[in-house]
Amino acid sequence: MPKPVVLCILDGWGLSDSPDANAPHLARTPVFDRLMANCPHATLITHGPDVGLPRGQMGNSEVGHTNIGAGRVVAMDLGQIDLAIEEGSFFENSALQSFVTKMKASGGRAHLLGLMSDGGVHGHLNHIAAAARALTEAGVPVLLHALTDGRDVAPKSARVQLEALREMMPPEVRIATVTGRYFAMDRDNRWSRVEEAYEAIVAGRGLRCPDPRMAITNAYARSETDEFITATVIGDYMGARDGDGLFCLNF
Incomplete structure (x- = not known):
């Protein structure tokens, strides 16, 4: 008699003998044993x-589900973008070139929006740095709206990520806002969260701090980890202007 087969996917369940941050190894699991x-x-x-x-x-749920669903190895966005940067085709991309042309014609500033993280699940700081270099070299002023992670990487790693990104970006790039992904990357139609990020990025309204590193430190003092950092406007940033453009680097 035919028997049913169940495909049961447990996100985050791995096999390792290391006890560090390894819940499956540390837990009592008689069924799996x-x-x-x-x-x-x-x-x-x-x-x-x-x-x-x-x-x-590292892998993640989106990557695992995509490969399982396809039944083959699928080249993910992260690797394709990394390769394009390495080969130089990223800088010749028609969409990027069109964006540069429009910014130079309008005389506006380029607002980069992306996840400041090396987790590689929804974005990568290397991609932010590459876009910042391309725009700066083309003579376009760049403002960065840094979205802090804390979900796909350690919950208090934003200061390390910030310093790594600053080292890769041209010094002219200005960080305009710092916001936790809980607000800027909500995917459940919780518009009150999104509004907080929108107000900071578009209108320059919200909590204000003179420096992005201090904004992160102050958030930790409020018991906010990276994912939940309150949308913070940096310095004298007053919001977007006519002629400005937005380049979202998440995937």
Whole structure:
């Protein structure tokens, strides 16, 4: 008699003997222990090139679901963008070139919006830096709206990410706002959250701080981790102007 087969996906469940931040290893798991001891099984590599990511890049739920659903290795956005930057085709991209042309014609400023993170799940700070270089070299003033992560990376790593990004970006780039992804990247139609990010980015309204690093430090003092940093306007930024343009670097 045919028996049903269940495909059960447990996001974040991995096999490692290291106890560090390893809930499956530290927890009492009698069912899985029995399955592993008595049932035929195999293991999968869920990071790097085996799932369409750059070597050494961790996997995530979106990547796993995409590869399982496709039944093959799918080249993910992160790796394709990384390769384009490495080869130089990123800087010749027609959309980027069109954006540069429009900014130079309007005399406006380019607002970059992206996840300031090396997690690589929804964006990467390397991509922000590459776009900032391209625009600055073309003579376009650049403002960055930094979205702090704390979900796909450590919850208090924003200061490290900020310094890494600053080292890669031209010194002329100005950080205009700092906002946790909880507000700027909500995907459940919670518009009150999005409004807080929108007001800071578009209108320059909200909590204000003279320096982005201080904005992060102050957030920690309020017991806010990176994901939940209140939308903060940096310095004398007063919002977008006519002729400005927005370039979102998330994927």
